Amino acid sequence: MKYFVTTPIFYVNAAPHLGHVYSAVLADAAARYAALRRGRDALLSTGTDEHGQKVRQAAAAAGLPPATLCQRVSLQFRRAFEAADVQYARYVRTTDPDHAHAVQHFWRLLDSRGYIQKGSYTGWYSVPDESFLTPSQVTEEVRDGKKVAISSESGHVVTWAEEENYVFPMSRMRDDLRHWVRNHLDVRPAKFGRLLESWLEADLPDLSVSRPVSRLDWGVPVPGDDQQVVYVWLDALVNYLTASGYPGQLERWPPDCQVIGKDILKFHGVYWPALLLAAGLAPPRLLLCHSHWTVDGVKMSKSLGNVVSADEALRTYTADGLRYFLLREGVPHSDGNFSRKKAANLLNAELADTLGNLLGRCAAAAVADLLLQTVASLPAAVGEAYDEFCFYRGLEAVQAALRSANQFVQLKEPWVLRKQPEREAELHSCLAVAMETLRVAGILLQPVVPSLAGRLLDKLGVRPEARGWRHAERPCPEGGQLGHGSAVLFQKLR
Ligand code: MSP
Secondary structure (H helix, E strand, O other): OEEEOOOOOOOOOOOOOOHHHHHHHHHHHHHHHHHHHHOOOOEEEEEOOOOOHHHHHHHHOOOOOOOHHHHHHHHEEEEEHHHOOOOOOOEEEOOHHHHHHHHHHHHHHHHHOOEEEEEEEEEEEOOOOEEOOOOOHEEEEEOOOOOEEEOOOOOOEEEEEEEEEEEEEEHHHHHHHHHHHHHEEEOOOOHHHHHHHHHHHOOOOOEEEEEEEEOOOOOEEOOOEEEEEEHHHHHHHHHHHHHHOOOOOOOOOOEEEEEEEHHHHHHHHHHHHHHHHOOOOOOEEEEEEEOEEEEEEEEOOOOOOOEEEEHHHHHHHHHHHHHHHHHHOOOOOEEEEHHHHHHHHHHHHHHHHHHHHHHHHHHHHHOOOOOOOOOOOHHHHHHHHHOOOOHOOOOOOHHHHHHHHHHHHHHHHHHHOOOOHHHHHHHHHHHHHHHHHHHHHHHHHOOOHHHHHHHHHHOOOOHHHHHHHHHHHOOOOOOOOHHHHHOOOOOOOO
């Protein structure tokens, strides 16, 4: 059975950073886990959000035609995700012709069902959020000695807009939306579900779904009106449909798990399902909402110059290192903090020392032909955590088992036992425990650090067909011999 996971699509106004990689890696780990544990045919979609005012302004600032900027930055995202071992089935660019076709088809469908009305918008617009705001969402602040209006949610400066456009009547969807959120939608962690429900209690103003060409010339044209382009959020949300073959036969729908950051919960928990319900399509089953990364305790921002680029992070930590750090240190329900020192300490301690040393110690003793014991409770504990998308908790459990095994090996001193032929049985059982711990850890680590786990299992001589979740749930039936390849899994960081 298919398991369809999506990441948000990323704005191409700037190069990918740590936070973007986190969204993608979290989704990728969720997909890999569904395949590993439940045998699901897991498919991930990702891509780039290339239209709208924000991207248009970035292109103007760079002195480039928007299409050139989009091509350049979209490729950077694609390369970063590939370098981070994010396995996607479809990479949707909103400038792809099949996507424009999907958007226009979706628009016509809404129109034919009476959900597109002529209207106008007078109020605030936040370009960084590409969002229309009600007066209650705007406050005043003094910045650089000047009074400015800002979005109270995002803190971004807003601009005044008065324009003719098309409108989607949100208020008409309110009852259906509430019913769906209460009865059919799973939001993780639960606190974001409660937040979503509170929004549905409040008024739902109608949503402007287009922008006049005179304001914005970079978007998908509204069918039948060359003076308007489709609002960038409607355009972007349809990417999930494009990824599943819309408007043709839907290969996978609805998404089983949509990974989003907390800043875009309203778009995915309110507007997106309202649009889908209006179009007669099923809304997603689950929203996995994650919090944000700060750097040394401060919000990442271009103006502060503290943005950790995806390139730098991948070069410094490797794909496995970065994935491990993000999923070990990141918890979905609250913001995570990145510091270079913390990343190096964590990766050195857990991947290089605790995990790496255990393998190294077995390798030094050279042979292990009996695998006697299993780390029996580990797959269940880790599975329970991964089911909640709390990868950090699963990793904690794996590390605890590895630490105990390391202590055990330290205590038994197999390097001493080796020199005493009469204690051969003891030597074998000691190595067997250590190797079994590594085997189970290797299998359970696959969704998080696929390449490192693969090398570990190679070294242990675990055959590719014996790397399923169920193989971790049973003790290894046969004696193991260390395979070839390096015993160094993670090169220590300085
Ligand atoms: N283009 C929209 C999404 C459209 S989806 C139909 C968008 N793009 S974004 O590039 O600004 O953000 C993409 C994702 O990256 C979001 O999930 C956002 O929460 C995430 N992150 C951006 N900065 C982040 C951090 N500092 N930390 C963690 N994730 C962050 O929104």
